[in-house]
Amino acid sequence: MNAGKTMYEYHNWAMQLMLDHMDALPENLLNKEVKSSYPTIAKTLSHILAVDTMWIHVLEKVEFQQALQDAMSQLPLTDAYTIEEFKTAFKNIASKYQLFINQNSNLTMTIHVDNPWSGPRETTFEEILLHVANHGTYHLGNITTMLRQQNESSLMMDYSLFWYEDMKVKP
Template identity: 40%
Template sequence: MNHPEQMYTYHYWANQTLLNRIKELPAAVLREEVNTSFPTIAQAFGHIYAVESVWYQVLNGARMQDALEMCMPLEKETLQHSADQFANDFAQLAEQYREWLRSQDDLDRTILLENPYAGTRHTRLSEIVLHVVNHGTYHRGNVSAMLRQLGHASTMNDYSLFWYQEAGDSINLSK
């Protein structure tokens, strides 16, 4: 497994780990409002999912503007999802990423990325994958803080913990 693929596998594992913790809590926790980056945990997960979907489209040749228009509505469409539904959404998207990653001969290949918010630059495919992972890590931190504000403990989902998980070496992205 190459480094971007391993990092994406970690990203999927971390999302599932945090969602499994949320499944242990009352279902209402996803929609309880807090004063932080996102009003609710469901909105945070919806954002992670929508942005990850945007980048998947870009990796498959879509213009970023088109990918944004196609995928960002997912933020609102997922607002009423349960933790199980989010877990399934991420599992399906992870399977698509896994297939894409395995089909790539050169993750150092560059594409011209026209980001409507930041400008145009040549970007390696591997950079995009690592951005997806980094973006997810950032927002899982938001979710952990939100859980604490709501009076619940979060759970560890650090990359270093992933190293030591038995499933870490042989994780199946389709689950």
């Protein structure tokens, strides 16, 4: 078992769970402004999608700055997505990650990353996958809070629940 691969699978599972949940809620919740790290659920989902997109490009050996610029340039478009469009976009990005994981059996391989805020460093494919999952989990927590601020229910997305939902994953 590779922790990065498993955590990415969890990230994908949790994102799909949240999007399916959002699909059953009133449509106006997506763009209703609340006090949070992002003003709307749509902008939060758009941010997660942009970061997921940026990191898959980095894994595909696109320079960090270019990957960042390409991903962030999509925000004006993705900020206006519907839940169905987010579902499609997250499925598409998940397919890219799955392809990358399937083609790279050694996720401990290192890659050079030159982050404009933190500087250059070597990291592994696995660490990037862990970061993508951790980042998504953080913002799914934000979305949970945003839903509760609007008197809507959220759902359980704990990693331990994922163990039981996906029997391929062993604790």
